[in-house]
Amino acid sequence: MRINLKYISIFTIGGMLAFTSCIKSDDSPGYEYMPDMYRSQAIEAYVDYGMVKDDETSEAALARKVTISARIPAEGSIPYKSSHAEAKLFMPYAYENTIEGYDSSATNQIPEVFLNDVEGNVKEGKRLYNIMCQHCHGMKGQGDGAVVTKFGFNPPNPYNAGLKDRTLGTIFHVITFGKNAMGSHASQLNKEERWKVAMYVRTLQHDGDFKLEELIQTSDSTKVSDSDSTIVIK
Amino acid sequence: MKINWINKIKTLGLALAIIAMIPSSFTAQDGAALFKANCASCHKVLKNSTGPKLKGARALWEAEGEGEMIYEWIKNPIELVESGKSKRAGVVVNYSKSNMAAQAVTKEEMIAILDYADATPDAVPAGPAGADVLAVDGSSDASANYFLWLVVGLLVAGVVAYAALSVKRLLSSAIAEKNGEEEVVYETTKDRVNSWVYRNWRFALFLGIVIGLTLGVEGFARGYEVGTVSDYMPSQPVKYSHKLHAGEMGIDCKYCHNSAEKSKHAGIPTTNVCMNCHSTIYEGKITGTEEIAKLHVAAGFNVDERNYNYDEKGNVVEGTPIVWNKAHNMPDHVYFSHAQHVNENTGNIDCRQCHGDVKTYTLGRVSTNKEINELAKIDEKIIALEKPILTMGWCLECHNKKSVDLTKSGYYDEIHDRLKNRPDAMRRILEDDGEVSVRELGGWECAKCHY
Numbered sequence: 001m002r003i004n005l006k007y008i009s010i011f012t013i014g015g016m017l018a019f020t021s022c023i024k025s026d027d028s029p030g031y032e033y034m035p036d037m038y039r040s041q042a043i044e045a046y047v048d049y050g051m052v053k054d055d056e057t058s059e060a061a062l063a064r065k066v067t068i069s070a071r072i073p074a075e076g077s078i079p080y081k082s083s084h085a086e087a088k089l090f091m092p093y094a095y096e097n098t099i100e101g102y103d104s105s106a107t108n109q110i111p112e113v114f115l116n117d118v119e120g121n122v123k124e125g126k127r128l129y130n131i132m133c134q135h136c137h138g139m140k141g142q143g144d145g146a147v148v149t150k151f152g153f154n155p156p157n158p159y160n161a162g163l164k165d166r167t168l169g170t171i172f173h174v175i176t177f178g179k180n181a182m183g184s185h186a187s188q189l190n191k192e193e194r195w196k197v198a199m200y201v202r203t204l205q206h207d208g209d210f211k212l213e214e215l216i217q218t219s220d221s222t223k224v225s226d227s228d229s230t231i232v233i234k
Numbered sequence: 235m236k237i238n239w240i241n242k243i244k245t246l247g248l249a250l251a252i253i254a255m256i257p258s259s260f261t262a263q264d265g266a267a268l269f270k271a272n273c274a275s276c277h278k279v280l281k282n283s284t285g286p287k288l289k290g291a292r293a294l295w296e297a298e299g300e301g302e303m304i305y306e307w308i309k310n311p312i313e314l315v316e317s318g319k320s321k322r323a324g325v326v327v328n329y330s331k332s333n334m335a336a337q338a339v340t341k342e343e344m345i346a347i348l349d350y351a352d353a354t355p356d357a358v359p360a361g362p363a364g365a366d367v368l369a370v371d372g373s374s375d376a377s378a379n380y381f382l383w384l385v386v387g388l389l390v391a392g393v394v395a396y397a398a399l400s401v402k403r404l405l406s407s408a409i410a411e412k413n414g415e416e417e418v419v420y421e422t423t424k425d426r427v428n429s430w431v432y433r434n435w436r437f438a439l440f441l442g443i444v445i446g447l448t449l450g451v452e453g454f455a456r457g458y459e460v461g462t463v464s465d466y467m468p469s470q471p472v473k474y475s476h477k478l479h480a481g482e483m484g485i486d487c488k489y490c491h492n493s494a495e496k497s498k499h500a501g502i503p504t505t506n507v508c509m510n511c512h513s514t515i516y517e518g519k520i521t522g523t524e525e526i527a528k529l530h531v532a533a534g535f536n537v538d539e540r541n542y543n544y545d546e547k548g549n550v551v552e553g554t555p556i557v558w559n560k561a562h563n564m565p566d567h568v569y570f571s572h573a574q575h576v577n578e579n580t581g582n583i584d585c586r587q588c589h590g591d592v593k594t595y596t597l598g599r600v601s602t603n604k605e606i607n608e609l610a611k612i613d614e615k616i617i618a619l620e621k622p623i624l625t626m627g628w629c630l631e632c633h634n635k636k637s638v639d640l641t642k643s644g645y646y647d648e649i650h651d652r653l654k655n656r657p658d659a660m661r662r663i664l665e666d667d668g669e670v671s672v673r674e675l676g677g678w679e680c681a682k683c684h685y
Contacts, residue, residue, distance in 0.1 A: 155274050
């Protein structure tokens with residue numbers, strides 16, 4: 001029997017299509033040839049400890065797999081800083097996450113080092129605010145961020161109305177521990193950044209108008225009234 | 235008491251305006267406006283939030299026989315609790331560990347708010363999600379499936395044809411045997427192929443060229459993909475959506491990946507960052523409670539009690555951590571630091587330069603050169619690059635094209651001063667394009683990245 005031209009063509013074209021139509025699995029990053037240190041044997045952040053030494057199935061390896069590599073630093077530890085003044089900013093926070101702590105934080109004074117360059121710190125605070133806060137509190141602090149307006153998250157009070165009397169110390173306290181629907185942002189902003197954000201929030205309380213004298217004055221003259229824990233300025 | 239004054243003036247003004255129009259009665263719209271102005275930051279109408287839901291709240295007080303007490307509660311909760319005259323107040327105060335502040339609203343306004351809350355209809359159950367379902371195996375596989383079916387069809391046709399031919403041959407040889415004819419000696423396959431090629435050499439040559447070209451082109455194309463990762467979106471334990479969070483909600487990349495400016499790693503957010511919002515949001519529009527519940531398990535959060543699970547010592551009992559799958563992987567022999575590239579005092583590179591428009595992805599994904607080059611056309615901050623993404627050639631290409639702003643505070647002071655003192659070196663650097671590129675500051679030195 002003669003070989004039919006038709007069958008040859010069909011097989012060839014079919015084979016070519018089969019060859020070219022191989023699809024990649026979604027979970028496969030692609031081809032590798034002699035992977036050169038592609039997967040770290042050293043223990044690094046976010047590296048799956050279960051991979052260590054080709055042992056992926058034993059009980060110990062499975063236990064390693066769910067071991068958190070990113071841990072909270074020991075209580076009271078502070079980051080290393082080369083100068084005493086800088087290190088002082090990172091000393092443990094003295095106020096507790098309680099209603100009493102919130103009330104007494106109103107008299108907490110901003111470290112003086114931030115008052116040397118108010119304009120620069122407020123500018124940096126604004127940058128951080130736009131990253132960390134604006135999606136809920138809104139660009140101008142009106143409590144109209146996209147998370148609130150589009151998705152119905154609990155709307156924060158506007159800074160220049162309901163939250164106008166919050167002092168720098170209170171703002172710092174709230175960023176540290178959170179309040180009501182807001183969570184703690186202490187893991188995202190360090191103490192230095194929190195003070196800077198608090199300084200920018202103070203300008204939002206006064207619609208962008210911010211004076212150094214006012215800042216010092218208000219932080220000095222704040223006191224807690226006895227009746228209902230509302231914070232009073234002047 | 236500034237806050238109270240402002241609220242009082244506001245609410246009084248509102249109240250006066252309303253009273254002027256409709257004497258001594260508030261409509262549902264007024265209740266909604268009052269609710270939004272005074273209560274919404276802690277309460278929701280239909281759901282428990284920072285405070286309990288307001289729909290039916292009045293009925294609960296009335297059930298205790300303390301229908302009037304709710305107004306005293308709103309006026310000053312702590313005073314009511316301390317007076318000890320209300321049983322219900324003692325229950326409500328334990329709802330959360332933070333206290334409700336005294337509210338400056340009149341009784342008419344309270345009634346309007348509670349009327350509005352009670353009149354709000356229960357939410358209609360959400361329909362099936364729209365087009366953008368967060369499935370990983372989405373529409374991109376449709377074309378691949380089409381090819382797969384084509385190939386399967388051709389293979390089946392081939393097998394059937396071959397079987398039919400075999401049967402035909404068997405039958406004809408059986409007939410020949412039966413008729414007593416001499417058995418036909420078939421040629422071997424090799425002989426047949428040889429004779430076929432000899433007879434149809436033009437077609438065979440054509441076929442050979444086509445096959446050779448296909449193999450060559452495909453081989454090169456696949457060969458260039460070896461060791462490169464592009465358009466890669468591994469599945470994840472939680473169907474998180476960047477499109478929803480970064481896109482529609484407008485949350486900055488660095489809110490969750492907050493160590494990008496300070497550390498080698500951009501940082502996979504720990505669950506406490508998720509819990510900043512998800513301690514009050516339990517249900518998503520697309521996946522319902524399923525995906526967010528995984529988060530709560532990992533964080534050790536009890537949705538029913540709206541609080542974390544604590545052990546006797548007061549520590550949070552966390553669940554099993556979420557093990558995310560890595561999309562971007564750097565080999566161990568190269569050092570890459572996000573801080574150096576992202577921080578505005580050093581590289582100040584837009585995240586999209588390397589990661590593409592993440593706002594359009596669902597899960598974490600390695601972008602493609604094509605997508606980033608499209609972005610480069612509309613955004614001058616982004617540089618178009620030709621080498622495959624996440625390869626060394628790609629890094630070097632960018633180090634050659636990217637100019638450095640030496641005037642940025644702090645980081646480049648030293649090298650800036652040194653260059654200023656050496657006009658010849660400065661001239662050499664600036665003579666080609668008038669800019670200082672990363673390469674001209676040593677960005678192509680091996681030991682910059684490999685050490």
